[in-house]
Amino acid sequence: MNLARSAGLVFGKELRIELRTHDLTHTVLFFVLMVAGLFSFAFDPSSTESRVILPGLIWIAFFFAGTLMLQLCFVREQVNDTLAALRLAPIDPFAILLGKILANFGFLAVTEIVFVPVFSLFYNVSLGGVLGRLMLLLFLGTFGLAVPGTVFSAMTAQARMRELLLPLLLLPVLAPVLIAGVEATAALLGPGHALEREWVVMLAGFDLIFLTATWLLAGFLVEE
Amino acid sequence: MTFAPTSSLGVAFERVEKRYGGLMALRRVTLTIGSGEFVALLGPNGSGKTTLLRMAALLLQPSAGRVRHLGAENLAPEAVRSQIGLVAHKALVYDELTARENLSFFARLYGLASPAESVERVLGEVGLADRAEDAAVTFSRGMRQRLAIARALITEPGLLLFDEPATGLDREGRQWLDRTLVGLHRAGATLIVSTHDESLAALAGRSIWLRAGRLVRDSGAPAPLLVREVPG
Numbered sequence: 001m002n003l004a005r006s007a008g009l010v011f012g013k014e015l016r017i018e019l020r021t022h023d024l025t026h027t028v029l030f031f032v033l034m035v036a037g038l039f040s041f042a043f044d045p046s047s048t049e050s051r052v053i054l055p056g057l058i059w060i061a062f063f064f065a066g067t068l069m070l071q072l073c074f075v076r077e078q079v080n081d082t083l084a085a086l087r088l089a090p091i092d093p094f095a096i097l098l099g100k101i102l103a104n105f106g107f108l109a110v111t112e113i114v115f116v117p118v119f120s121l122f123y124n125v126s127l128g129g130v131l132g133r134l135m136l137l138l139f140l141g142t143f144g145l146a147v148p149g150t151v152f153s154a155m156t157a158q159a160r161m162r163e164l165l166l167p168l169l170l171l172p173v174l175a176p177v178l179i180a181g182v183e184a185t186a187a188l189l190g191p192g193h194a195l196e197r198e199w200v201v202m203l204a205g206f207d208l209i210f211l212t213a214t215w216l217l218a219g220f221l222v223e224e
Numbered sequence: 225m226t227f228a229p230t231s232s233l234g235v236a237f238e239r240v241e242k243r244y245g246g247l248m249a250l251r252r253v254t255l256t257i258g259s260g261e262f263v264a265l266l267g268p269n270g271s272g273k274t275t276l277l278r279m280a281a282l283l284l285q286p287s288a289g290r291v292r293h294l295g296a297e298n299l300a301p302e303a304v305r306s307q308i309g310l311v312a313h314k315a316l317v318y319d320e321l322t323a324r325e326n327l328s329f330f331a332r333l334y335g336l337a338s339p340a341e342s343v344e345r346v347l348g349e350v351g352l353a354d355r356a357e358d359a360a361v362t363f364s365r366g367m368r369q370r371l372a373i374a375r376a377l378i379t380e381p382g383l384l385l386f387d388e389p390a391t392g393l394d395r396e397g398r399q400w401l402d403r404t405l406v407g408l409h410r411a412g413a414t415l416i417v418s419t420h421d422e423s424l425a426a427l428a429g430r431s432i433w434l435r436a437g438r439l440v441r442d443s444g445a446p447a448p449l450l451v452r453e454v455p456g
Contacts, residue, residue, distance in 0.1 A: 013318070088282075088310055090302035090305045
């Protein structure tokens with residue numbers, strides 16, 4: 001079976017389970033809502049201050065929410081040892097990871113579509129002219145979170161203290177994405193509303209490098 | 225039973241060892257299980273039965289030695305996998321999905337030509353047709369075991385591996401399991417069943433005992449068919 005079809009089947013299965021349980025999306029939605037609300041009430045920033053803190057806040061909120069969500073991604077496969085069932089199937093191991101990466105990306109992207117306007121409202125920052133470009137940045141960064149996040153979730157699923165291990169492993173690796181995302185968003189919300197090309201290239205390059213590494217190492221990543 | 229395996233694979237373990245860190249799970253096991261045999265693997269907990277089965281299922285690689293699938297020497301690993309069915313300790317199904325959704329997902333993942341037909345066939349064979357639309361999480365232990373067996377049978381594999389399949393089954397479930405194993409063997413599949421249950425082992429033509437990762441006894445010559453009749 002070809003890679004796209006088997007990854008599509010895994011993606012479809014993830015989507016069906018999530019639509020039935022809402023475990024991952026509810027976790028992420030609730031966390032991001034808490035961060036947006038609590039920071040707004042705690043600092044009560046002016047419009048000018050908001051433009052300074054909002055880029056960092058948006059990216060950190062989505063990164064931590066994503067890390068929470070990714071912890072559940074492979075733990076789900078452990079309940080009934082369904083990862084073994086996937087590994088028994090005559091498919092490329094990369095298809096298992098790719099299906100899950102796409103699903104995790106999709107769940108986070110939906111959260112971003114819902115919550116970017118909420119951030120705009122809470123922090124009184126108009127995103128009207130830059131919304132499309134901001135979503136492009138967030139989607140590139142989210143894919144950068146989903147790829148290594150899914151891989152590390154697979155690697156730590158059987159580990160003791162996995163709840164602690166995953167963010168400890170993942171967040172340092174994601175530092176380039178966070179820096180590029182925050183800098184690009186700050187430039188976008190700044191006076192020139194510019195989409196700075198070098199940060200976009202850095203985000204896309206990170207995605208490509210990690211996706212290629214995942215493809216090359218997939219057999220080792222999902223083995224017992 | 226309409227189960228008709230497309231082939232019947234044997235499996236040969238050649239001086240196989242498996243280490244988990246400092247723990248030696250298997251020690252130089254050499255064993256050949258021929259095509260069409262029904263073999264019981266016996267031994268105390270931690271003797272290496274599950275490790276041996278997972279190696280036969282290609283889920284684990286040996287630390288030393290090699291595992292060969294007899295009758296599949298010229299096939300790619302993916303094609304060999306299609307010929308192996310595993311019923312493990314856990315059910316290997318998704319609790320949130322219905323029986324039909326679980327089976328349909330795996331049928332498609334294996335690239336079966338008519339997944340819907342295959343799903344109907346196995347649902348009928350394991351007696352779950354009337355619970356097909358119920359989520360697996362609502363199933364009793366016996367029904368989960370039926371679903372696990374249906375998942376393993378959906379590709380009509382030639383090599384079937386059962387890891388403690390009788391655990392937690394009531395009398396009726398146990399009788400159904402015995403009949404199913406006998407039916408699968410009669411249909412021509414190779415069966416390897418790990419068990420603590422002597423009466424389940426008695427269904428097999430050959431018994432192999434493991435202790436502390438070593439093969440300590442092999443009842444020897446394979447019998448072509450069953451040694452006793454099963455009620456029902």
